[in-house]
Amino acid sequence: MQYESLDDFLKTGRVALSKGPVALVFAEDDVELDGTLRHHLDLGFKAVIAFIPPEFTIQPEIAERVHHIVMRCVPRATVFDAVNRVIQAAPNVWMYYCYNSEYLFFPFCETRTVGELLAFHTEERRDAMLCHVIDIYADDLSAHPNGVAPDNAMLDSIGYYAHARHDAAGQPLERQLDMSGGLRWRFEDHIPFERRRIDRISIFKSRKGLTLLPDHTFNVAEYNTYSCPWHHNLTAAICSFRAAKALKSNAGSTFDIDSFRWPKSVPFQWNSRQLLDLGLIEPGQWF
Incomplete structure (x- = not known):
């Protein structure tokens, strides 16, 4: 499912944060984006949440399995702010964050x-x-x-x-x-x-x-x-x-x-x- 912003996700998609572990994947560019998402899906995370700029795309079979938030992940402070907003929205949940590749x-x-x-x-x-x-x-x-x-x-x-x-x-x-x-x-x-x-x-x-x-x-x-x-x-x-x-x-x-x-x-x-x-x-x- 795709969300137009982190605000949109926190309003309509917070059920994805109800049970962990949850993976947060931030796309700084499109290098190995599909491979990164597939790897973490295969590890058994309850939800994989991908923060992806609007110009990037992911394979349809992967898109069906992730929560796609449209967001630019630069400057680097944007990532830390997003992680902290998710932390406060969903306390007592195991989380993991990384970047593409x-x-x-x-x-x-x-x-x-x-x-x-x-x-x-x-x-x-x-x-x-x-x-x-x-x-x-x-x-x-x-x-x-x-x-x-x-x-x-x-x-x-x-x-x-x-x-x-x-x-x-x-x-x-x-x-x-x-x-x-x-x-x-x-x-x-x-x-x-x-x-x-x-x-x-x-x-x-x-x-x-x-x-x-x-x-x-x-x-x-x-x-x-x-x-x-x-x-x-x-x-x-x-x-x-x-x-x-x-x-x-x-x-x-x-x-x-x-x-x-x-x-x-x-x-x-x-x-x-x-x-x-x-x-x-x-x-x-x-x-």
């Missing part, structure tokens, strides 16, 4: 649904889940000049780092880390400092007063933690062509980059087992 992976996602994942996470008294944004990129930029190649994607097998996160007074924040790695690390000269982190709290339970901040964290400190105090919890990955697209579409970087490959590039296998083996997602106590 991004794909959620979690432990055992080939045989278990996102609903099963979050049922277990809820039992562990967690209201949010840390996700790592793992850059994927085309193996050959001469064949795929925009950096996007789902059938020939690569990722970095090493080069991921955790840094202690500090508050305004310089004190370390409990169970919070700033993560770096991937293309944002290797090509950091072309990435603004505030965009280099690869940690994102993309999966969370909405509640009144909760606010998503422009750095992909929340105004509630516990939502930004990677685990509870007593043991490790589940984490997920968002495998993303977004950095590759940006580096190859930006005039300040595209001519400096003739390949994203380096000696530690490996083919992306499109499964959770590879991400588990590389230590990029954590099963916690879920077996």
Whole structure:
């Protein structure tokens, strides 16, 4: 079903928010838009809500299965405002947000649904889940000049780092880390400092007063933690062509980059087992 605006959806389509988990997908461009929506539909979300500019179209069989809100997703603050409006409209619902050309992976996602994942996470008294944004990129930029190649994607097998996160007074924040790695690390000269982190709290339970901040964290400190105090919890990955697209579409970087490959590039296998083996997602106590 299509809605002419977010206001229209919140007036006439809020039933889609009555039961989670709900996926919010924001289309910055039309690259891999159908593939992104199909991937998240297959994960078992109760509703997939797509925010799509009016000039973009999606395949009819996908359109039948998603809630299509007509909206331009730039500037980037528009996305954060939309997520926060949805949070306040539907408290106590598990939600997830991403952009087009991004794909959620979690432990055992080939045989278990996102609903099963979050049922277990809820039992562990967690209201949010840390996700790592793992850059994927085309193996050959001469064949795929925009950096996007789902059938020939690569990722970095090493080069991921955790840094202690500090508050305004310089004190370390409990169970919070700033993560770096991937293309944002290797090509950091072309990435603004505030965009280099690869940690994102993309999966969370909405509640009144909760606010998503422009750095992909929340105004509630516990939502930004990677685990509870007593043991490790589940984490997920968002495998993303977004950095590759940006580096190859930006005039300040595209001519400096003739390949994203380096000696530690490996083919992306499109499964959770590879991400588990590389230590990029954590099963916690879920077996």
